[in-house]
Amino acid sequence: MRVPALKGICLYLPAFRIEKGLIASQYMQRARGTRTFRWFDEDECTMAIEASMGVVEGTGVDTIGCVIYAAEKGPYRRKSTASVIADVLGLSTDTLTVDITGSERVSAEGLLVAKRICEATGQEVLVTGGFCEHGEPGSDEDIHGGDAGWAMVVGEGGGIVLEEFWVARANVFVKWERGEDTYFLPDGFTVPFELLPTAAAILNRAIEKSGASKVVIGTSSNRLPSQLKRKLGDRNITLFHHDSTTTGVLGSASLPFAMADAVEKCEPGESIVMLAPGDGALAITAKSSDPDNVKIVRINAENPVVFDLYGLYRKIVTYSFEEADTSPIAYWRDAQRIFQLRGGKCGNCGKVFYPYSDLCPSCGFTPVRETVPLSREGRVFTYTTDHITPSPIGKVTHAVVELEGGGRIFVQMTDSLEEMVEIGAPVKLVIRRIHSGGGIENYGWKARMVK
Amino acid sequence: MKEVYVIGAGCTPFGDLHTRDAVAMAREASFQALEDAGVDISDIDIFYVGSVRSVTSGSFLGNALGVRNKPVTRVENFCASGMDAVRQAAIAVMSGQARIALAVGVEKLRDATRRGLGFRSFHPVFVFGATPPGLFALAANRYMHTYGIGRETLAKVAVKNHRNGAKNPLAHFRKEITVETVLKAPIVAYPFGVFDCSPVTDGASAVVIASRDVAEGLGKAQVFIRGFGLAVMHTEPMYDPSFKYTGFPVTTEAAGQAYKMADISRPLEEISFAEVHDCFTMTEILNYEDLGFAEKGEGWKLIEEGVTELEGKFPVNPSGGLKSFGHPIGATGARMIFEVYSQLTGRCGERQVKNAHTGLAHNIGGPGTVSTVMILSLRS
Numbered sequence: 001m002r003v004p005a006l007k008g009i010c011l012y013l014p015a016f017r018i019e020k021g022l023i024a025s026q027y028m029q030r031a032r033g034t035r036t037f038r039w040f041d042e043d044e045c046t047m048a049i050e051a052s053m054g055v056v057e058g059t060g061v062d063t064i065g066c067v068i069y070a071a072e073k074g075p076y077r078r079k080s081t082a083s084v085i086a087d088v089l090g091l092s093t094d095t096l097t098v099d100i101t102g103s104e105r106v107s108a109e110g111l112l113v114a115k116r117i118c119e120a121t122g123q124e125v126l127v128t129g130g131f132c133e134h135g136e137p138g139s140d141e142d143i144h145g146g147d148a149g150w151a152m153v154v155g156e157g158g159g160i161v162l163e164e165f166w167v168a169r170a171n172v173f174v175k176w177e178r179g180e181d182t183y184f185l186p187d188g189f190t191v192p193f194e195l196l197p198t199a200a201a202i203l204n205r206a207i208e209k210s211g212a213s214k215v216v217i218g219t220s221s222n223r224l225p226s227q228l229k230r231k232l233g234d235r236n237i238t239l240f241h242h243d244s245t246t247t248g249v250l251g252s253a254s255l256p257f258a259m260a261d262a263v264e265k266c267e268p269g270e271s272i273v274m275l276a277p278g279d280g281a282l283a284i285t286a287k288s289s290d291p292d293n294v295k296i297v298r299i300n301a302e303n304p305v306v307f308d309l310y311g312l313y314r315k316i317v318t319y320s321f322e323e324a325d326t327s328p329i330a331y332w333r334d335a336q337r338i339f340q341l342r343g344g345k346c347g348n349c350g351k352v353f354y355p356y357s358d359l360c361p362s363c364g365f366t367p368v369r370e371t372v373p374l375s376r377e378g379r380v381f382t383y384t385t386d387h388i389t390p391s392p393i394g395k396v397t398h399a400v401v402e403l404e405g406g407g408r409i410f411v412q413m414t415d416s417l418e419e420m421v422e423i424g425a426p427v428k429l430v431i432r433r434i435h436s437g438g439g440i441e442n443y444g445w446k447a448r449m450v451k
Numbered sequence: 452m453k454e455v456y457v458i459g460a461g462c463t464p465f466g467d468l469h470t471r472d473a474v475a476m477a478r479e480a481s482f483q484a485l486e487d488a489g490v491d492i493s494d495i496d497i498f499y500v501g502s503v504r505s506v507t508s509g510s511f512l513g514n515a516l517g518v519r520n521k522p523v524t525r526v527e528n529f530c531a532s533g534m535d536a537v538r539q540a541a542i543a544v545m546s547g548q549a550r551i552a553l554a555v556g557v558e559k560l561r562d563a564t565r566r567g568l569g570f571r572s573f574h575p576v577f578v579f580g581a582t583p584p585g586l587f588a589l590a591a592n593r594y595m596h597t598y599g600i601g602r603e604t605l606a607k608v609a610v611k612n613h614r615n616g617a618k619n620p621l622a623h624f625r626k627e628i629t630v631e632t633v634l635k636a637p638i639v640a641y642p643f644g645v646f647d648c649s650p651v652t653d654g655a656s657a658v659v660i661a662s663r664d665v666a667e668g669l670g671k672a673q674v675f676i677r678g679f680g681l682a683v684m685h686t687e688p689m690y691d692p693s694f695k696y697t698g699f700p701v702t703t704e705a706a707g708q709a710y711k712m713a714d715i716s717r718p719l720e721e722i723s724f725a726e727v728h729d730c731f732t733m734t735e736i737l738n739y740e741d742l743g744f745a746e747k748g749e750g751w752k753l754i755e756e757g758v759t760e761l762e763g764k765f766p767v768n769p770s771g772g773l774k775s776f777g778h779p780i781g782a783t784g785a786r787m788i789f790e791v792y793s794q795l796t797g798r799c800g801e802r803q804v805k806n807a808h809t810g811l812a813h814n815i816g817g818p819g820t821v822s823t824v825m826i827l828s829l830r831s
Contacts, residue, residue: 325572326572331576338577351692352692353690354690357690361692362693381696382590382592382696384584384585384591384592384642385640386581386584386588386640386641387637388570388582398585400589408692410577410689412579412580420641434575434580435580437575442579444579
């Protein structure tokens with residue numbers, strides 16, 4: 001009997017925040033706190049990748065047999081986002097990739113499917129997702145939404161054992177008509193009438209069955225937990241949810257954010273109920289065996305860059321460069337070379353280079369057969385800040401980076417409004433959207449400064 | 452090897468030539484060169500047209516010059532296209548295939564306004580968004596870091612070339628500038644500000660090359676092509692983990708070929724002046740070193756010490772260079788040969804280099820991907 005358990009959680013926030021009040025004031029409204037927002041080259045997929053790379057860092061990907069992308073939506077309608085993520089992680093082409101999209105409870109659904117796959121195959125499963133919400137200028141999404149990515153690894157030997165689940169379907173919830181089905185629940189909205197009784201009913205059953213003392217609610221609403229609490233009678237329960245005050249509402253990403261908080265406060269032997277609202281509600285019970293054995297990684301949780309320019313914020317989150325001369329065929333043909341951070345190693349001069357080619361760019365030797373993994377960490381060898389390269393901030397820094405352990409890569413710098421980097425500065429490689437030409441999202445490597 | 456001569460050269464004014472298209476510019480420069488050489492279009496045995504983006508094929512000269520049923524080849528080699536066209540013409544005459552050849556370089560860039568040359572992508576994501584100033588700036592920042600020079604030194608290259616260009620009636624920018632102007636200008640690609648960059652320019656230039664017999668027959672056996680070189684490597688030096696970014700090996704290689712052919716071992720002493728590819732201020736300093744005018748890491752001293760001023764010991768870019776004369780990409784290399792020929796024949800007026808007997812012309816493109824060098828001398 002296999003025992004699927006949570007082994008790691010990585011939470012990714014973009015580096016940037018903006019005061020909600022600043023946005024609201026443009027439309028004669030008021031709001032408190034800050035929201036996160038993605039940089040112009042980020043989307044749900046790249047944020048999921050940031051978190052995925054964070055959760056496997058140090059442990060590697062050799063044991064991962066399946067990637068599940070679980071989010072309200074992804075960058076494509078007819079292409080698997082999980083496949084992109086598997087490619088970036090360097091997983092083999094027979095790795096099972098699954099996309100689950102839809103309601104706000106999708107992260108819990110992903111976790112549940114991961115548990116089932118692990119039970120059936122014994123393989124580790126990476127579950128990941130991203131959430132981006134901006135909407136029209138002045139909309140609730142603009143003011144109260146947030147952007148984030150997350151990833152969890154489920155496998156044998158983890159610290160929080162996933163046990164049973166309860167689901168209550170209700171296919172009427174928030175604004176479900178047509179494509180506007182965002183299940184957006186900014187703070188201050190009334191909780192829809194179906195949720196409370198449905199959620200409370202399965203939550204009570206889950207608590208009774210598991211004896212849980214902690215409940216993790218997959219929401220960023222500060223109102224829902226207090227309303228639910230009243231439905232739980234006089235049980236001694238600690239409720240966890242994602243507080244949207246500094247990040248904005250994170251939709252389905254709220255559950256992993258809240259779960260990380262709960263795991264950090266969890267004692268061995270304690271039980272946790274995860275409750276995810278959306279099309280009714282889904283509850284998963286989990287028993288803590290060794291909570292310290294759950295790796296928790298937070299990226300950009302501290303020291304955000306706070307914007308005070310609403311116009312530039314809108315320009316950044318709506319920017320899409322589509323005039324590039326590119327082709328989906330050329331991109332597909334080169335996908336392995338683009339995503340897998342592997343360099344060629346010359347059989348003649350021994351130099352490591354990127355991107356891989358069967359001809360050494362240094363000595364001209366061919367055929368180069370050997371490829372070697374490259375580090376995501378490196379230092380700037382030289383750079384320029386180019387004001388002609390298209391960008392919503394009017395400039396792009398390009399850098400030649402020497403990677404730790406060998407190899408060079410030529411990349412654009414990201415996550416910065418700053419003019420310059422310095423030669424020798426440490427940087428880290430990340431996957432970002434290079435541009436959106438040819439009708440596809442052209443993802444590739446960029447680098448950001450290591451603070 | 453047969454000795455070949457430059458017997459005539461022509462050049463349009465460089466600048467915003469809104470009244471002329473590429474065909475009209477090529478025609479103007481070519482007929483000027485033919486007139487200068489004293490030959491007719493029907494005397495030309497073979498034609499080369501150098502252009503990066505204004506010309507599609509050799510048939511362009513059918514339109515521009517009325518060429519019918521003669522060999523015409525379009526030459527493209529990035530910023531070295533124009534000089535490569537001259538080189539091809541020289542080789543054609545040296546081989547005996549042609550008695551007289553015409554090389555014309557032309558570029559039309561100003562019909563559509565844009566910031567610089569923009570960028571072109573050769574791959575969906577690799578090297579995406581890199582621009583010419585940005586690519587050369589990679590070398591500038593590395594050089595400045597390695598040898599500890601500042602933007603002020605780079606600025607002096609622009610000041611010198613503008614000073615020379617102000618004396619050149621054909622130059623795009625005929626205005627002297629100060630170091631302060633260069634440093635205060637908006638940044639294009641750090642460390643390059645607007646005045647560190649050559650302009651986006653329209654123009655054409657043409658050169659007529661003839662065998663010794665023909666040149667002597669015309670009484671034009673004055674300036675001969677003493678040596679040339681062309682070196683090309685792959686398009687992305689940034690992929691090469693051993694690329695140092697403190698110089699361009701293609702230039703050293705092309706110069707080596709030309710020096711060997713010209714039997715030159717001490718370029719600074721044996722050559723009177725040079726027209727080098729100052730697409731950006733830093734490039735000119737790198738060229739000094741790569742062409743053997745200075746040791747590695749010491750090229751900047753030539754500009755600091757005034758050696759390469761028009762009145763200095765070794766004038767570089769007496770024409771004003773790309774910086775001030777302008778840089779219509781495919782025309783530039785041919786324009787340099789026009790300038791060297793004009794200097795050697797004593798036609799340069801205010802910007803005349805005194806006692807000039809040997810001149811060197813140099814292009815680099817890519818950057819660091821392709822380089823041409825050509826050396827012209829007065830017949831002794």
